[in-house]
Amino acid sequence: MTASIIDGKALAQQIRAEVLGRTQALKARGIQPALSIIMVGDDPASAVYTKHKVNDSTETGLAATLERYPATLTQDELLARIEALNNDPAVHGILVQLPLPRHMDSQRVIETIAPAKDVDGFHVANAGALMVGRPGFWPCTPHGCMKMLESIGYDLRGKHAVVIGRSNIVGKPMAMMLLGRNATVTICHSATRDLKAMTLQADVVVAAVGKRNVLTADMVKPGAVVIDVGMNTNEAGKLCGDVDFAGVSEVAGWITPVPGGVGPMTRAMLLVNTLEAAERAANRAH
């Protein structure tokens, strides 16, 4: 079997076109959706990602500003800046690029962002909303994965989904979203005794570990859907995921590539969340 590719790049392009239409509708009501991005320090990857986020926003009619601060910025200074953005009615979405310098408490920083402007969906209020099925912002990466499953018309009801990884920003919310679509969900992690025994039972595997070759062909049930959230570099310095793409493609039914899979969808869902934040603010005001 050779797996079909779920093309995240093409799907993200479709989503951006939809966002552009909705942005124009908001602008016609006199509202300019706006995203504020904060980056602290000089991590080269973060510099690339934040630049992409600004470009994506511009392409879809959202106003985005990128504020870059040196790694010497104190946490109190950062929190004060977030508070100012919280109180600015012209700003609908606030995003603090991760990772932050080591002297900062990322969770504290995230929880300073007003939940209604937390377009990353990382605030505990948004995490709680997802957990109990209330409206809120969903984290962009797992939300993008759900959109990819939706794009192939995959019905999760009664299916067994295995999520490898238990981070607050991908693994746990991913599991909640799959559960919300009536999948039977198993979360595997570094202390899981027999990962292969778990993944071999899975109709859907989401690999979100941050380590190459976590999932190999012998660990996958024929026909399964495999979603690769990983973003690693191989020995040739090339971007690769957590999944052995060549091997797993021979067994899986569907697979997402890296690059061109979950990454572009993460960026697209940020635009959707920002637009949603602006729409909700507009509806609250009227």
Ligand SMILES: Nc1nc2c(c(=O)[nH]1)N[C@@H](CN(C=O)c1ccc(C(=O)N[C@@H](CCC(=O)O)C(=O)O)cc1)CN2
């Ligand atoms: N505040 C946040 N920080 C971080 C997040 C996040 O969602 N919010 N996620 C990651 C990084 N990230 C977004 O910020 C991200 C990384 C990569 C991509 C992407 O499009 N990847 C491309 C390849 C890009 C390349 O060539 O380097 C792909 O996979 O095709 C999107 C978003 C950590 N920080």
